Structures are given as C-alpha cells and as structure tokens.
Amino acid sequence: MTLPRIEVRHLSDFSERDHEQLAALSAEIDYGIPPHTWTASEDTPWRVLLWDGDRLASHVGILEREIRVGDRPLTVAGVRSVMTLPALRGRGYASMAVSLANDFVAGELPKAEFALLICLDTRVALYRRLGYALVREPTVFEQPSGPAVNPINTMVRPFRGRAWPSGRVDLCGLPW
Numbered sequence: 001m002t003l004p005r006i007e008v009r010h011l012s013d014f015s016e017r018d019h020e021q022l023a024a025l026s027a028e029i030d031y032g033i034p035p036h037t038w039t040a041s042e043d044t045p046w047r048v049l050l051w052d053g054d055r056l057a058s059h060v061g062i063l064e065r066e067i068r069v070g071d072r073p074l075t076v077a078g079v080r081s082v083m084t085l086p087a088l089r090g091r092g093y094a095s096m097a098v099s100l101a102n103d104f105v106a107g108e109l110p111k112a113e114f115a116l117l118i119c120l121d122t123r124v125a126l127y128r129r130l131g132y133a134l135v136r137e138p139t140v141f142e143q144p145s146g147p148a149v150n151p152i153n154t155m156v157r158p159f160r161g162r163a164w165p166s167g168r169v170d171l172c173g174l175p176w
Contacts, residue, residue, distance in 0.1 A: 004058075005051040006096055008104050011042065018049075021056035029083045032120055034151050037143055039063065039176040044080060046104065048097045058084040058093035060101045063176055064109055067116070069137075070167020076156075077105040077112040080176040082123075098130050106159050114164065115157045118175055124153055132157045135164065141171040150175065 043063060050058035061081040066073050079101055084093045105115050119127060132155040139150035156164050
C-alpha cells in the first residue's frame with residue numbers, strides 16, 4: 001500500500017489542475033450545514049491537501065482572523081472545509097489532514113492562540129481526538145441580513161498555553 005502524500009500549500013500556488021481537483025472533491029461532499037453565507041473560498045489562503053495517488057482525497061482550509069470573545073480581541077486560525085472523498089473515508093485521511101493543519105498553525109501562525117472550527121454533531125468525536133473542545137457560550141457571525149447565532153457546534157484547540165476565555169464568541173465576519 002502506498003502512503004498518501006500530504007502537504008500545506010498557499011492558494012496562490014495552486015495550478016489549474018489543483019483547482020479542478022478541489023472543485024471535484026467539493027462536488028462529492030454533502031456538507032449538511034445550515035444555509036448561511038460563508039467566507040469566500042478565496043479568503044482561505046492555506047490548504048492542507050492529501051493525495052491518494054494522483055487524486056485529491058482530503059482537504060482542510062486554514063485562515064487567520066481576529067475575533068472577539070466577551071469583550072476581548074483574540075486571533076484564531078479558522079479551520080474549515082474539512083472534507084474527504086466519500087469512497088476513501090475510514091482511512092484516517094481527515095485525521096491526518098487536520099493534524100497537519102494543527103502543526104501548521106502551531107509553527108507558522110504565531111499570532112493564532114487557538115484554532116476554531118464549526119462542525120456538525122457527527123464530527124465532534126473526530127475533533128475531540130485531535131485536541132479540540134466544545135465552546136459552551138454562543139457564537140455569532142455576520143450574515144447579509146444581520147448578525148446570526150451559530151446553530152451548530154463551535155470547537156477550539158489551544159496553541160500557546162492559554163485557556164479559552166469565557167464569553168460570547170463573535171467571529172467578526174462571515175463564518176468559515
């Protein structure tokens with residue numbers, strides 16, 4: 001069995017084939033998420049790409065943003081668009097990709113004290129295994145019609161030894 005190839009790439013370094021492979025992967029995913037307006041894909045600069053042979057099998061997007069928790073500003077790495085081809089699930093690809101995303105945040109985004117993601121109940125166990133914890137306070141984000149409360153889970157993972165602060169989470173923009 002050949003091991004998958006995994007890498008972190010900046011979106012600006014994508015070839016036309018990379019964009020085609022990412023679009024093909026995304027087209028296979030039933031996200032099952034609420035109908036909201038999300039941060040544009042092009043505003044997510046870093047991508048973890050896991051290749052099974054010549055096929056893009058798994059993906060994780062990473063962005064950096066200043067949010068507010070309670071009344072305090074906090075820089076986080078937003079983890080988004082975690083996806084694996086349905087036919088290749090169960091091989092640990094998403095775990096490998098999120099683990100590399102965590103390593104990238106720890107080593108390359110020194111301002112990010114936490115990684116933050118939004119996920120369905122069915123993904124909570126996966127992210128817990130990878131060091132994430134549920135946020136109990138509400139999370140709000142912008143929408144074209146005005147502020148909205150996140151109807152699904154918010155999870156965070158610490159990176160700089162600081163405990164997650166208490167208070168309402170404001171993503172200060174669209175969700176990712």
